[in-house]
Amino acid sequence: MKTITGLFDDYADGRAAVTALEAEGIPSKDISIVSNNAAGRPVDDSSDVGEKAGAGAGIGAVVGGAGGLLTGLGLMAIPGVGPVVAAGWLAATAAGALAGAVAGGAAGGLIGALTDSGVPEDHAHVYAEGVRRGGTLVTAKVDDMHVERANAILKRSSWVDPVERRRAYAEQGWSTFDDTAAPYGQAEVQQERDRYRGRTGL
Template structure:
């Protein structure tokens, strides 16, 4: 099984990529999406009841016949804060936080990503990207042709990981810290402005 990921600055682009992946034949249960929701931006899209604490129940996060995005639920991730999420990774994170399952020796979102087949260094980058206001789309694929197709879909609007990682490192960032303080809405807006291409 291959894992393909894309980090998006624009949530709408991530949603469009998920829809295109499903239309291309990727089963909803093989896709996950996790989007920062510190500002409550996506609360109206959630179809699950928000829980009170970290890793609260996400609801129908496994997609189904209506597609992955019909199962969006609200939860909190240590170091990131509130997110909307759907899919197998969201269910794993919610279950682990509730003590239902173990997701590796690292734990938290980093452990979940590593268990999903993401290299540890990349897992830290993706978690930090969500912390800074981004949206992660991740798919598990059985065959190589579909993996290439999904990479092309995600690559059209996702950030360049090497370029973005270098940008983070210029600010002194080294690794995601799940004990760190989640970013505020204002900090995320400032980061988006900082990263916006200059004319």
């Protein structure tokens, strides 16, 4: 199994990628989504598993339900990112790490879950920062025969090239994800989306 990952500036693009991956036959249990929720987007009312988590201490059931991954969305908070809507194995792994993390060490939750699954650390920091700035992260564990097709689905869904995005962040003085940084508010998230509109999929 290999891990494929895509960052999206728009939640709708991330949802579309999840739906396309499921349609390709990748099981919901092998897919994860983590999306910035600075705008206070409600969890889908059709889901009975979403629970508000206190200060990143946990998350409601974050695995795909019978209707697919997106029916299992829950709410949690990640230090340095703020509130997110999330579901799947990556969210569950990060939530478990956050629940047991000491102050100042919680960044290992999301970044550690990514790097442990084979994502390069440089990319993991970009992905975490991307979610902090309003993005949506989609990750899937796929067998070798599905890697090429799964990556094509992510690219077709307006994914963000992590090398290009790291370069853009670096131009603003950024170097690594900082879990002690203040989360972005709704206005800052919109400003970020406007900045990169039309620059995804490079």
